[in-house]
Amino acid sequence: MAGLASSKISSDFHSLLYTSYTQNPSSRSKFRKSIYFPSALIDGQGATSYSVRSRQMNHVKCGMKAASSIVDPSSVSVVDELKSKEWEIGALKDELAATQGIRIRRQPPTDPPLHYVGPFEFRLQNEENTPRNILEEIVWNKHVEVTQMKEKVTIDSLKKALESAHPPRHFIGALKASYLRTGFPGLIAEVKKASPSRGVLREDFDPVEVAKAYEKGGAACLSVLTDAKYFQGCFENLEAIRNAGVQCPLLCKEFIVDAWQLYYARTKGADAVLLIAAVLPDLDIKYMLKICKMIGLTALVEVHDENEMDRMLAIDGIQLIGINNRNLETFKVDISNTKKLLEGERGEKIRQKDIIVVGESGLFTPADIAYVQEAGVKAILVGESIVKQKDPTQGIRQLFGKDISS
Numbered sequence: 001m002a003g004l005a006s007s008k009i010s011s012d013f014h015s016l017l018y019t020s021y022t023q024n025p026s027s028r029s030k031f032r033k034s035i036y037f038p039s040a041l042i043d044g045q046g047a048t049s050y051s052v053r054s055r056q057m058n059h060v061k062c063g064m065k066a067a068s069s070i071v072d073p074s075s076v077s078v079v080d081e082l083k084s085k086e087w088e089i090g091a092l093k094d095e096l097a098a099t100q101g102i103r104i105r106r107q108p109p110t111d112p113p114l115h116y117v118g119p120f121e122f123r124l125q126n127e128e129n130t131p132r133n134i135l136e137e138i139v140w141n142k143h144v145e146v147t148q149m150k151e152k153v154t155i156d157s158l159k160k161a162l163e164s165a166h167p168p169r170h171f172i173g174a175l176k177a178s179y180l181r182t183g184f185p186g187l188i189a190e191v192k193k194a195s196p197s198r199g200v201l202r203e204d205f206d207p208v209e210v211a212k213a214y215e216k217g218g219a220a221c222l223s224v225l226t227d228a229k230y231f232q233g234c235f236e237n238l239e240a241i242r243n244a245g246v247q248c249p250l251l252c253k254e255f256i257v258d259a260w261q262l263y264y265a266r267t268k269g270a271d272a273v274l275l276i277a278a279v280l281p282d283l284d285i286k287y288m289l290k291i292c293k294m295i296g297l298t299a300l301v302e303v304h305d306e307n308e309m310d311r312m313l314a315i316d317g318i319q320l321i322g323i324n325n326r327n328l329e330t331f332k333v334d335i336s337n338t339k340k341l342l343e344g345e346r347g348e349k350i351r352q353k354d355i356i357v358v359g360e361s362g363l364f365t366p367a368d369i370a371y372v373q374e375a376g377v378k379a380i381l382v383g384e385s386i387v388k389q390k391d392p393t394q395g396i397r398q399l400f401g402k403d404i405s406s
């Protein structure tokens, strides 16, 4: 089915372009008929489980440059056709994400391939191909990183490794138990050496020592940064903490852009993963939630604004939502963001759905904790204010204004 539909679309597409081009060669419009495969589906099996859907002709502005040369149509290779199709799929993914308010493009807008329409060739104009902000840069880099990792570690080998993986620890259960025990939001303490917004936070950074100090201070769970380039983290830290006998459930703090990463994180000792609504379209979130449930991972779905919160509240199966007070595009931190997103109908819907909310970023004092707790959070995710303390155990005591360890 997919193959047939694709070739039909391809011929329609080119015949339409040929007609458009020959009738009004100066036309400044691009017709695009595209196919959408959610990126999360392309894990080697999923892609065939989705029907190919040709979409309405989209009439969007672009410039069609006059043919620079006359080519023999029979010389257009299958590779050119596939490159053209790949480019169209990438462009459509961004277009579909944009309809959900997502501004992050998953990959650089590559140069559109040369289009061959009958005896003509032309190239559609290109958008800027530099990242618009740090989050988009991280996501583009992550795509390259994961593509390279997937060449070395297959999804089948990961699925095989999962057969002997440790049983997952109950991430949400630990947060709820901590809240009941202390009367404070459960603490997800973040093992983070550095970040794009704050640089190096802790020079003498021993992840296992930091993790043990957090556990001693009363953390319910830990968040472990595994991104190397922008946070100086790594998966070896996650494994080392797991293997050091730390009992806290572990959140793999990674930028998930591909379902393969979920399997990989689970094999490296993760009990939970982060799904960022600013990066992942709804279909990817839904698909990844299913995979998380299947392989024993808790999903912390992160939002920053009302649009992202409304999108996530419309998705069934989400149990844990993190409200990030840091704008990951501008780095601006404002803890009132948590209050804003929990007011009114949104707060009511969260209570009805029994969703646990995590207040994330910019929490430094007992007053900050009281503020977000009053807003309705049952858990908090804290990095900078405790990881930079000489004694992180003491840092937790200062953060809460009391010893929450027993």
Ligand SMILES: O=C(O)c1ccccc1NCC(=O)[C@H](O)[C@H](O)COP(=O)(O)O
Pocket: 134, 135, 190, 192, 195, 196, 197, 198, 324, 326, 328, 331, 360, 361, 362, 363, 381, 382, 383, 384, 385
């Ligand atoms: O912290 C950054 O600079 C950053 C930049 C781009 C994407 C994510 C980023 N941080 C991840 C986080 O959200 C924080 O590590 C986490 O919420 C803890 O925040 P904090 O307590 O302020 O360290």
